[in-house]
Amino acid sequence: MPNKRLENRGLTIGYVSERTGLSPSAIRYYEDERLVLPERNESGHRRYARSDIRRLSFVMISQGLGFSIAEIREALATLPEHRTPNKGDWARISRKFGAVLDARIAQMQALRSRLDGCIGCGCLSLKTCALYNKRDKAARRGQGPRYLLGDPVEID
């Protein structure tokens, strides 16, 4: 088993891939999305810092919490100068994430109780049904698929 870990400066994408479980293509994609910003060696190969593994872990965990890449990028942008999240940063960001989750849960619970009120009804009328909220055409953005649980919430 060869040592492709740290050649003189920085980690190779293959090594980072192994350590995080992310595929190289996903890691390159995250670079396109500016979630990681590796350096390059003389011949153009990516060289990652040790802290990038932590950074990518942050990305994966945040995704697990249900946040989009755009949201994660925003969260990372609140960090001073391209720094990888440390303990204090995580405390701050995760508190914010928690508030967003709370809001999502509350929204789902409200929907759930509206449904409960409608179970016996069966009117299915777009005019009167409490379950149907006409999405205002004006506010719709983009044309891709709508999110399963409403448009993404913005993080502060």
Place this chain on the structure above:
Amino acid sequence: MPNKRLENRGLTIGYVSERTGLSPSAIRYYEDERLVLPERNESGHRRYARSDIRRLSFVMISQGLGFSIAEIREALATLPEHRTPNKGDWARISRKFGAVLDARIAQMQALRSRLDGCIGCGCLSLKTCALYNKRDKAARRGQGPRYLLGDPVEID
């Protein structure tokens, strides 16, 4: 204002579009997805039944609850012979939907409390962090984007 509502047999797509607020292209798409099955007149134009408006309302409301078209198709498939959901059907289906929502809420709450436990921690370690659950590669289906809140739940 012309009366394009019911010419001899059935409603035109334009009329159904007006009544439901859905665009004609969306209604045609739902036909591709076999959520509605209109007849055709001699020259090939779609002719909808009055009950199709109700059927489409069902679709829209179910989407508002967070269900995918595939899930809605499954739910409609439980109805005897292509019938539009009536009050009894709705009671049965909405009870099932409610259970799915409950499960989703419970899942989010569990995640939320795990996050709470991690706020002070900040380890962000893929090995030990309770927030990171390695998705088993084996179970992954398809290659499109993952759902924001986990893979879609199947409706009995």
Place this chain on the structure above:
DNA sequence: TATTGAATTAAAGTTAACTTGAAGAATTAC
């Protein structure tokens, strides 16, 4: 009847988060 408005199909575009493939360059292993 002529024109306008509505409908039809088929193909391609859109977002999100990646993957797959091709073709070539750099690195590593032997």
Place this chain on the structure above:
DNA sequence: GTAATTCTTCAAGTTAACTTTAATTCAATA
């Protein structure tokens, strides 16, 4: 030193839920 890996870029494909466009045909109105 040469073969086998790994890496690079760029373009195109994938899911979901539709929209947009194009080229026509049908239906309704004046």
